[in-house]
Amino acid sequence: MSIMEIQKVRYSYDNKRNVLNGISTALDEGKMYAILGQSGCGKTTLLSLLGGLDSPVDGQILYDGQDIKKLGLANHRKNNVAFIFQSYNLIDYLTPKENVALTAKLSPQPILERVGLTEEECKRNVLKLSGGQQQRVAIARALASDTKVILADEPTGNLDEDTAAEIISILKGCAHEMNKCVIIVTHSNDLAKQADTIFRVKKGKLI
């Protein structure tokens, strides 16, 4: 059974032009999905809808067979999905360990070590870490929340090639080894090729 389903979802900013026009699909656990598309095509909007940051104009987003609107969007964000952003989105007055502890249902330290951070790095101010290290903290935070779905918006957008490869490798591990449903929004074909399934958003449709 799919962990998430998109059913005839329509989204419009101004009720005139549909950014997403009645798209439907199903997303499974243990797989990594890539959503490709040009800037402004609606791929980040789709990710926001999946993550309960916004609601579709029409249609439904189901999590485990239930409408996330009925579950409560804040509740959905807290218990069902975890975000990883391009700009890491870490809280600057907390250490890496504390950032991970924000959502932690699991112990932060082993997860931080698993994504490659040392104990010493875990105690530093997050802003004193490199971009790659900050993104590892963001991934650790997503993993510590112990949700079945990870939503990543351009997770390697600010990283160099080598670090980006490492991050992709970690995300693939999340899908294949930890049985999570990882959905990555990207405009990079190279990154998308690493995914198990690739979607393209074009003229409001999911191809």
Added chain:
Amino acid sequence: MSTWKRAFLYVIRKKVKTVLLFCVLLAMSTFILTGLSIYKATDDSALSLRQSVGGSIRLELDESNEANWRYQQAAGGMMVEYVGTPITDKDIQKIISVDGVKAYNGIGDGDVYAKDFDFISGFSFGAEFDDSRLPSVTNSEYFNFFTRKAFQLIEGRHIKEDDDHAVLISSAVAEKNNLKLGDTITVQCCFDSGDYPDVELTVVGIYEYKGDTDSFQTTSTDKRNRLIIDHKAMQEIMQRDEIQYDNGVDFYVDDPREIDRIAKEIKNLDLDWDCFSLTVDNSAYEAVAASLTSMQRLIVWLIVGCIVVSVSILILILSMWIKQRRYETGILLSIGITKGNIVFQYIVEVLLIAVVAFGLSYFTSSLLSQGVSDLIFNQVAESQPIPEIELPDDGSEYLDITGQYIPYDSSNMEMVESVQVNVNPNNLLYVYVLGAFLIVLSVSAASITVIQMKPKKILSQMD
């Protein structure tokens, strides 16, 4: 991670913001605590002043009702006789039972010759003996000459309700006749009609007259010739069967602020209101408490002003900071923390700083409050005109039984020179409660713009 822990970590790690907010909250709480302490101190001063100055309600025969008076031609001219209901002890007992009435003083009226001593001589009409009007009182301490400080007891004691043939004389009469406490004097009613006996009175007290003695006076109108006696003596002098309160009865209240309520209750009593009238007087309190009242008004405005300015500054600062924290707000929203929980974190952060700032304000306010109080009090006192007591419409209470105005010695009036301010823990508790409310209000107002935004919009503005 709990909201409290997030808030605590923010407070200890954002040191500059914490120190700045601490200073704002310390200034706010110091001013409010100082204002509250001064207000409480003026309230305490006003209370003790009210208790010492008091206020009175006078019950007297209604002179305006012609039906109560009978006029008849007599040998010496027109004679006026009261034919209405007299004020009796039963009436007095009804009034004294009203809540808030603490004491009373009934005043009788007579006119006597000095038989074995001399009055201070004034303009004389050639009578064989000098005569003078004399009041009888229940308690001379409350007699209006003493309450208005025109008379001051310098020897002996006041006349009390259970006295029998006691008299207070002036120091001038005592000196002229070489009288001292315990001596006796003899008087006789000087009314033409009737046969009046000589009555012996024992001097129990000597008073000093503080008013003007140089102006033209007859023997009868000279205040130094007032013999203040008890009602039993008056009964014998005037050959009356019962005590008569010809000049009314003054009822004294515990708290002048209650005087209108008490007067209303007295008015509702079953008394013959066709024959009696009631006059309220708390002018002495109003006069001496004028500066305190003005000061309290000013303090209330200062506290209100301080609260408005503090809340405005807080809202301004917090609005800017919360706007800067949209990034953090977006992150917290994306990980499923509710908007309410985020606002609660902001409130807790300010409260954590406030707990320390408010506590410290106890000491800063203790240092400041007396100085601020003195400054305000002096300003108010300088702008306040010298208090004057207004006469009631008919001026009755301030007229001597001879119809002359009783001088008022304002130099003897009990004035408030300053207010002793102490910052007490109760006031600090008020600051904590009020401060917490203002903080919740300020943070909520400052958070409105961010809280109204959708999580996606906040996050989209971050990138």
